Amino acid sequence: MNLKDIAKLAGVSSVTVSNVINGNHNKVSKETIDKVNKIIKEHNYVPNATARSLASKKSRIIGVVLPYVGMDEDFSRSPYYTRILALLENYIRQQGYYMMIRCTGGCGEVIPLFNTWNVDGMIILGADKREVKEIIGSIRVPVVFIDTYAESKIANIGIDDYKGGYLAARYLLSKGHKHIGYAGPGIDSPGVIGNRIKGINDALAEKDLHLDKDLIFEAPTNYEDGIELGKKIAFASKKITAVVSMSDVLAFGIMEGLHLSGLVVPDDISVIGFDGLPECRYTTPHLTSVSQNLSRKALLAGEYLFKMIKDKKKIAVNEIVDVEISEGESVRTIRPN
Amino acid sequence: MNLKDIAKLAGVSSVTVSNVINGNHNKVSKETIDKVNKIIKEHNYVPNATARSLASKKSRIIGVVLPYVGMDEDFSRSPYYTRILALLENYIRQQGYYMMIRCTGGCGEVIPLFNTWNVDGMIILGADKREVKEIIGSIRVPVVFIDTYAESKIANIGIDDYKGGYLAARYLLSKGHKHIGYAGPGIDSPGVIGNRIKGINDALAEKDLHLDKDLIFEAPTNYEDGIELGKKIAFASKKITAVVSMSDVLAFGIMEGLHLSGLVVPDDISVIGFDGLPECRYTTPHLTSVSQNLSRKALLAGEYLFKMIKDKKKIAVNEIVDVEISEGESVRTIRPN
DNA sequence: CTGAAAGCGCTTACAG
DNA sequence: CTGAAAGCGCTTACAG
Numbered sequence: 001m002n003l004k005d006i007a008k009l010a011g012v013s014s015v016t017v018s019n020v021i022n023g024n025h026n027k028v029s030k031e032t033i034d035k036v037n038k039i040i041k042e043h044n045y046v047p048n049a050t051a052r053s054l055a056s057k058k059s060r061i062i063g064v065v066l067p068y069v070g071m072d073e074d075f076s077r078s079p080y081y082t083r084i085l086a087l088l089e090n091y092i093r094q095q096g097y098y099m100m101i102r103c104t105g106g107c108g109e110v111i112p113l114f115n116t117w118n119v120d121g122m123i124i125l126g127a128d129k130r131e132v133k134e135i136i137g138s139i140r141v142p143v144v145f146i147d148t149y150a151e152s153k154i155a156n157i158g159i160d161d162y163k164g165g166y167l168a169a170r171y172l173l174s175k176g177h178k179h180i181g182y183a184g185p186g187i188d189s190p191g192v193i194g195n196r197i198k199g200i201n202d203a204l205a206e207k208d209l210h211l212d213k214d215l216i217f218e219a220p221t222n223y224e225d226g227i228e229l230g231k232k233i234a235f236a237s238k239k240i241t242a243v244v245s246m247s248d249v250l251a252f253g254i255m256e257g258l259h260l261s262g263l264v265v266p267d268d269i270s271v272i273g274f275d276g277l278p279e280c281r282y283t284t285p286h287l288t289s290v291s292q293n294l295s296r297k298a299l300l301a302g303e304y305l306f307k308m309i310k311d312k313k314k315i316a317v318n319e320i321v322d323v324e325i326s327e328g329e330s331v332r333t334i335r336p337n
Numbered sequence: 338m339n340l341k342d343i344a345k346l347a348g349v350s351s352v353t354v355s356n357v358i359n360g361n362h363n364k365v366s367k368e369t370i371d372k373v374n375k376i377i378k379e380h381n382y383v384p385n386a387t388a389r390s391l392a393s394k395k396s397r398i399i400g401v402v403l404p405y406v407g408m409d410e411d412f413s414r415s416p417y418y419t420r421i422l423a424l425l426e427n428y429i430r431q432q433g434y435y436m437m438i439r440c441t442g443g444c445g446e447v448i449p450l451f452n453t454w455n456v457d458g459m460i461i462l463g464a465d466k467r468e469v470k471e472i473i474g475s476i477r478v479p480v481v482f483i484d485t486y487a488e489s490k491i492a493n494i495g496i497d498d499y500k501g502g503y504l505a506a507r508y509l510l511s512k513g514h515k516h517i518g519y520a521g522p523g524i525d526s527p528g529v530i531g532n533r534i535k536g537i538n539d540a541l542a543e544k545d546l547h548l549d550k551d552l553i554f555e556a557p558t559n560y561e562d563g564i565e566l567g568k569k570i571a572f573a574s575k576k577i578t579a580v581v582s583m584s585d586v587l588a589f590g591i592m593e594g595l596h597l598s599g600l601v602v603p604d605d606i607s608v609i610g611f612d613g614l615p616e617c618r619y620t621t622p623h624l625t626s627v628s629q630n631l632s633r634k635a636l637l638a639g640e641y642l643f644k645m646i647k648d649k650k651k652i653a654v655n656e657i658v659d660v661e662i663s664e665g666e667s668v669r670t671i672r673p674n
Numbered sequence: 675c676t677g678a679a680a681g682c683g684c685t686t687a688c689a690g
Numbered sequence: 691c692t693g694a695a696a697g698c699g700c701t702t703a704c705a706g
Contacts, residue, residue, distance in 0.1 A: 002699055013677045018701060029675060044475075046449040050396065051699035053387040054682050061437075076423035079416070086413035089440060098454070100398075100437050103426060112383040117435070138381075223615065252619045259621065278560065282589045284596065284621040339683055350693045355685060366691055388683035391698050675706105682701085690692085 001045045009043075010036045021047055053118055061098045062305070063114040064088055067126040068103035075103055077222060079249060079277050080294075081125060084146065087298030088123060095306055106131065111138050121305045124148070129191065142308035144301045149191035153316035155308070157300045161192050164290040164323040165199025168244045168272050171288075171325050173207055176334030177242040177270065180204065181215035183229050183254055184246025193246060196274075200244060215240050219250070226253015227260070233269070234261030241334060242270035248277045251287055255330070266332035276326040286328030296321050338382045346380075347373045358384055390455055398435045399642065400451040401425055404463040405440035412440050414559055416586060416614050417631075418462060421483065424635030425460060432643055443468065448475050458642045461485070466528065479645035481638045486528035490653035492645070494637045498529050501627040501660040502536025505581045505609050508625075508662050510544055513671030514579040514607065517541065518552035520566050520591055521583025521611075530583060533611075537581060552577050556587070563590015564597070570606070571598030578671060579607035585614045588624055592667070603669035613663045623665030633658050 007014045012032060019027045020036040028036075039045075053059040066075045066085065075081050085101065092099045100117065104110045111134075114122055121142045127135065132150040136143065145156040172180050180200075187197050197211075204210050214237050219225040226245075230253060233243060245251035251273035255265050265271055265285060273280060276291025300319050308315055344351045349369060356364045357373040365373075376382075390396040403412045403422065412418050422438065429436045437454065441447045448471075451459055458479045464472065469487040473480065482493040509517050517537075524534050534548075541547050551574050556562040563582070567590060570580060582588035588610035592602050602608055602622060610617060613628025637656050645652055 003701095004699080014700080015677055015702090016675090019676090022701085027675065032675080044449070046453045048391070048455070048699050049453040050387045050390040050455055051682090052701075054385070054391050054684085055699075055701040057682075057701095059387065074420075074423035074427045076416075076420040079413075079419075082416075082419045082423070083411075083413045086411035086419070089438060090411045093440065098437055098450075099439075100435055101426060102436075103430065112381070113435075116383045116386040118385070118387055223618070256618065279616065279619060281560070281593065282616060282619045340685095341683080351684080352686090352693055353691090356692090359685085364691065369691080385683050388698090389685075391700085392683075392685040394685095394698075677704105677706090679704090680702090682699105685698085686696090688696105689694090 001043050002048065006036065006039055006043070006045055010039045012036065057118060059098075059118040059120055060096070061100050061117055061119045062088075062092050063110070063117070063119040063122040064099055064101045065110050065122065065124045065127075066101065066103045068105060073103070079279055080247065080275050083277065083294050084125060084298055087295060088302065091298060091302035095302070111135065114141075115139070121309050123301055123305060142305055142314060144305045144308075146297060146301055147192060149195075153314075155304050155315050155317050157297050157304070157319045157321065158192075159292045159297070159321045159323050161195035162199040162202075164274060164292070165196030165201075165244070166203045167199070167323065167325055168196075168274070168290050169200040169203035172242045172244070172270065172272065172331065173203060173209075175242075175270070175331055177331075178207075178209060179212065179215065179237075179239040179241050180209075181217060181233060181236075181240045181243040182211055182246075183217045183219065183226075183233070183243050183250060184221060186218050187211075187216060196246065212237075217243070221245075221247035221250040223249050223253040223256075226250040226255075227257040228253075230254040230257015230259070231261050232257075234258050234263050240269065242272070242331065245271060245273050248273040248275045248280055248287060248289055251289070251330075252279070252283060255283060255287070266330050270331040272325075272331055280326070280328055283328075283330070285330045288328040288330045289326050290323050291326035292323050293321050338380050339385065343373065343376055343380070343382055347376045349373065394455060396435075396455040396457055397433070398437050398454055398456045399425075399429050400447070400454070400456040400459040401436055401438045402447050402459065402461045402464075403438065403440045405442060410440075416616055417584065417612050420614065420631050421462060421635055424632060425639065428635060428639035432639070448472060451478075452476070458646050460638055460642060479642055479651060481642045481645075483634060483638055484529060486532075490651075492641050492652050492654050494634050494641070494656045494658065495529075496629045496634070496658045496660050498532035499536040499539075501611060501629070502533030502538075502581070503540045504536070504660065504662055505533075505611070505627050506537040506540035509579045509581070509607065509609060509668065510540060510546075512579075512607070512668055514668075515544075515546060516549065516552065516574075516576040516578050517546075518554060518570060518573075518577045518580040519548055519583075520554045520556065520563075520570070520580050520587060521558060523555050524548075524553060533583065549574075554580070558582075558584035558587040560586050560590040560593075563587040563592075564594040565590075567591040567594015567596070568598050569594075571595050571600050577606065579609070579668065582608060582610050585610040585612045585617055585624060585626055588626070588667075589616070589620060592620060592624070603667050607668040609662075609668055617663070617665055620665075620667070622667045625665040625667045626663050627660050628663035629660050630658050 003014045273289035276289040280287040610626035613626040617624040
């Protein structure tokens with residue numbers, strides 16, 4: 001069954017059928033519309049999307065790019081990406097578009113991939129500054145980045161990482177903690193981490209404190225590395241009373257590592273995470289975390305993308321979604337003695 | 338840049354370029370191949386996938402269908418689906434195919450969707466018996482189901498649900514539990530749940546026990562409902578000492594509900610989950626669970642699908658992946674007094 | 675409001 | 691080994 005068949009059955013031309021399907025109702029009479037629709041329904045006809053895409057140069061496909069670590073990795077390692085992905089799927093589906101997803105180490109390799117499919121737009125998660133130029137230079141469709149810091153004119157949806165770091169440290173300080181540790185990627189990483197570190201430092205500085213070099217624990221933000229980090233922290237300087245972790249998943253690992261080392265959270269040491277995932281409630285004690293509004297991030301990403309697609313012009317914008325402390329029970333109050 | 342441009346630059350016909358791109362090396366001389374490839378590389382040419390798909394009637398797209406609950410739901414609610422999805426993405430990507438995903442309430446609505454894109458194959462998660470007929474009746478490409486019970490001749494990858502139920506109950510019995518509860522979807526659901534229930538009952542029967550009606554707690558398998566269920570269980574018959582939950586996420590909720598009610602797991606009550614997700618290690622105590630090998634399920638699904646695609650014929654098969662108890666600390670040993 | 679013609683960028687037989 | 695021709699199933703101006 002194709003357009004021509006339907007046209008023949010309806011006694012009209014393919015053009016007319018095409019106009020009916022595409023809702024160009026100003027070009028077709030009411031009766032013709034009804035007649036054609038009836039035949040379409042009777043025969044369960046669905047237009048061929050590849051032919052449509054080829055002819056119209058639109059695909060209704062949105063390409064979504066997720067970062068991955070190695071060939072054997074999969075994105076489920078990161079509940080954060082998973083959640084965003086699910087939210088985007090929902091949004092894209094409700095727009096009547098299709099979602100094509102791809103994990104990749106370098107966004108460069110993804111460009112030919114999506115060019116090949118004439119995607120109407122792309123959403124790229126966690127790209128770094130260097131990749132951005134390569135991407136926007138060679139892609140003509142609208143792109144929205146999530147969590148990317150770049151000088152270039154791009155549409156980006158991020159969070160207030162500085163404030164996140166600041167709030168985490170302030171929260172711990174307000175609970176009487178003075179010797180605060182850091183756990184996460186190398187503290188000299190630019191962008192996301194750099195800004196959080198700055199926030200932490202500024203909060204500490206207000207109390208004439210600073211991040212002690214001995215209390216900086218660097219590791220990738222996943223569960224397994226978290227366990228190792230937890231063990232290290234357990235045997236580190238005795239004065240440490242709290243740790244700021246750069247992700248919830250890392251924090252889960254840290255809590256486990258501390259537990260395995262015989263320490264109790266929060267009695268012996270407090271932990272605060274970052275992201276505020278639903279999984280924070282799976283742990284005992286529940287993880288206190290700097291919570292970001294993922295629904296809002298996904299919503300904004302979708303809205304900007306479709307606005308660009310509909311208006312056919314790019315938007316340069318940097319939307320910063322607010323963060324807040326979501327309290328669990330993993331931070332204890334130290335009484336000033 | 339299109340085929341024709343490349344052909345012109347290389348001084349050959351489009352057919353020849355096409356043959357080079359598609360690796361029909363027996364049809365082109367070595368020198369021509371090199372010449373054409375050089376030009377392709379120089380100009381960063383990528384073939385237009387929609388045109389290819391239209392002409393060849395192959396798309397290299399695999400459609401993946403996930404079940405969802407309501408319009409506002411997203412699949413991240415279920416770490417189980419998320420994990421499978423991530424594993425499938427990895428497999429599909431490594432085959433050089435594209436993955437298009439879709440959440441849906443009824444698989445019926447997904448048929449026109451994927452027909453429209455000429456997908457080369459589909460993987461459908463958690464379809465129920467009634468949907469199967471509708472799907473296989475109206476789709477011509479290879480389909481692999483995951484976790485589906487059906488009489489029809491289909492390719493399905495499942496787990497040994499009966500054994501899972503049996504092992505869970507046996508495990509609890511071996512620890513001295515006699516009053517065992519059930520938590521999960523309605524126990525008269527056919528398929529997955531029905532078989533697990535049967536396994537539980539058979540294990541209990543071996544000890545002249547049975548599932549007590551008072552100890553059956555029905556709810557959808559998600560965290561929030563789990564909390565409510567945990568509270569109910571806490572105030573249920575005093576004799577209950579252990580609960581078998583039909584999913585890990587539900588079990589997490591139950592543990593939380595019990596905790597909120599002042600009960601301690603496993604001291605006051607033991608809990609065993611189902612799935613064996615990595616998240617089992619996030620809880621304190623770690624959740625003991627009937628663990629299924631998700632990597633293997635995804636691998637088998639991928640292998641069967643691509644075998645069907647390559648051999649161009651359907652396979653009827655029901656692969657049952659083994660399950661085993663993955664021990665955490667959420668089940669206590671009751672001393673016979 | 676309706677349709678004939680051209681074209682989107684490929685691949686598929688087929689002929690040489 | 692190479693290429694001319696036809697066709698995949700649509701949409702896009704354009705003419706009426």
